[in-house]
Structure formats: structure tokens, C-alpha cells
Amino acid sequence: MFEDNFSSVLLSDAVSEFAKLPGIGKKTALRLVLHFLKRSDNEVQGFSNSLIEMKKGVKFCEICKNISDTKICNICSNPKRNHKIICVVENIKDVIALENTQHFFGIYHVLGGIISPLDGVGPSDIFINELIDRIKQNKPDEIIFALNTTMEGDTTSFYIFKKISNYNIKVTTIARGVAFGDELEYTDEITLGRSISNRVDFEINS
């Protein structure tokens, strides 16, 4: 096995810790650690503290399970958002991505995972029951599925759809189609096929 010859155990330990991070190899780990050597004690302390503070302080919103500094996240507690539209996503990264679009003004429900029998993740391992409870209590107008178009994403959407089908709620899913800027000839057949089947009325400045 490849083993670096560091002349400092402290350096070696720090590099090992960095190399545990996903997508960070030994070389990058060394580069990052050497970068910290050049920074001031205060900066290194600030970096470490931000991580520890986050780990200690961060909560998950009691309503939508989104990441939050408070019991109820600032999306769920915002009276300007439409609390009758719930967008179902897999994880908090999806919330961030959707929030960045500034095109959605409802609220979220973060499942915290996706049904995946191969990985041993069943419906009870993710926040599906919590979603059903929310629907029972608050009677939303619309549920939007914004899950990935994988086998697991489709399974999860379908499972939830079946569970809530008797509540008489409008259920939608985000539009799939050719991405803006993408060329038709390089778009995969399933996407292109669906985008022609699900074509929409042409609008100027759409």
C-alpha cells in the first residue's frame, strides 16, 4: 500500500483526517493541511470552531425536517410562504437547490433519504409517516414530488402517491425535459421522448 513518509506525526494525523472526507485523496488532503500551516492560529481555530458549533447547534426543523438553527426552520415559520403547497424532496441539498431558483414559494418536506431496498432503506426509515401526518393535519392543496428520476425516486413517489391518494389532494411532479442550453442531439432518448409527449403551449418569454 502507498504510505506517505511524513516527518511529523501531527501532520500525518491531520492529513489522515482530511483524507477521510468524500472525494478528498491523500494529495489533496496534504495540500489542504499545508494550507492551514500557513494560516494564523485564529483562522485555524475559527475553521475548527465553525465545524464544532455547527455539529452541536444544528437542528432539523420539527415540521419539514430541513436543516435549521431553530426548532422550526425559517421557511416553515415564514408567513409569506404558501403553507398549502408542500414540495417533497430527498435531502437538504435539494431544498438549497430549489431555494436558489427563487421560483418556489411553498414549503418543503425533506424525506431524509429515498426508498431503496438494495440499500436496506424501507418506507419507515425515512420521514414518510411524518409527511402523511402533516397532510392529515393541515390538508394542503398540493403535493409536489421533486425526487430524482431514478428507480428509487420513482418508487418513493409512487409509494407516497398511493398512501395519500384518498386525501383528495392535487399531486404534481416537477417537469422533466431538455435542459436550457442543452442540444437535442445530445439529449438522452427518454428525456427527449418525455419532453415531446409532455409538450406545453408555446409562450413568448416563457
Next chain:
Amino acid sequence: MFEDNFSSVLLSDAVSEFAKLPGIGKKTALRLVLHFLKRSDNEVQGFSNSLIEMKKGVKFCEICKNISDTKICNICSNPKRNHKIICVVENIKDVIALENTQHFFGIYHVLGGIISPLDGVGPSDIFINELIDRIKQNKPDEIIFALNTTMEGDTTSFYIFKKISNYNIKVTTIARGVAFGDELEYTDEITLGRSISNRVDFEINS
């Protein structure tokens, strides 16, 4: 400017700290921070501590300026190394790279930089005087220049060479040539030119 909409200030702070690292963008920073959310408190504490401990505890060897946990690094204090051969390198990454080859058994001198007038780095800003002092005191048999083949590297080698030319020491530089596995047709002209000019006797199993 692109600004992420995080629902947690703690998360946002941690992401900002990671995004300050070289080669780490906002997306990677988020990925890394979310990874820490999944890890245990102890693991996060361990990661942070390894960094703080390193920053506090790490020293630079009083002899060769290599990184070390002790006053004298374990290369300089190793009696099995040849203390009469000093390899001059730019930084501690070069020491690690050379040590990993397991082909060098002398000791090092880490300059901690390279002469670069454009960046305002002169001979007195790096450990050149310390190298001269070592040479005066210990009269080594050989000085090996292992600096990068850039304008700055060549300038630095030449500057040191002039300074030590009256000490009657053998001065060498690491061999330049076509890398193992590289194809001649894709090798740059300067490297190929030098490798033919500086050709060596053919040896079986060289």
C-alpha cells in the same frame, strides 16, 4: 453574485470556512460540511482537534527547516542517513515526494520558497543563509539541487551555486529527462533535447 440560500446560519458559516480552502468551491464545501453532519460528534471533534493540535504542535526542524514534531526532525537525527549529502528543496512537499521514492539517503535543506523577484521574494526571504551556515560548519561532500525547472528554480540554484562555489563541494542537480511511461512524441522539446544531450550509459535493469 451567486448566494446560496441556507436555512441555517451555522451551516452557512461552516460552508464559508470550507470554501476558503484552496481548490474548494461552494458546492464541494457544502458536500463536505453535509458529510460532517452525518458523522458522530466524536468524529467531528477528532477532525477539528487534529487540525488544532497540528497547528499548535508542529515545528520546523532547526537544522533543515523540514516540518517536525521535535526540535530536530527525524531525518536530521537519524544516524543511518548520510549527513554529508544535502539535498536542497523548495518546500516540505518536495521532501515528502523524495522520501516516498526511498531512493535518497542523505539529508535535506528546505528553502521554504524560491527566489522570485516578481513575487517580491529575495534571497534573504528564504533559508539560503542558513544553508550557507550549514555548509560552513559541516563541510558536506555534495549538495544536490532538487528545485523545479522554472525560471525561479534555475535562478535560485544559480544564486546558491555562486555563493558556495568557493567551498570546493561537489554540486549536482537531479536528472531531467523523459519520464518513465511517457512517449517521446508527446515530450516537450526542451526535455527531449536535454535528455539526448545528457544521455547515460545503457544498463540492463536500469
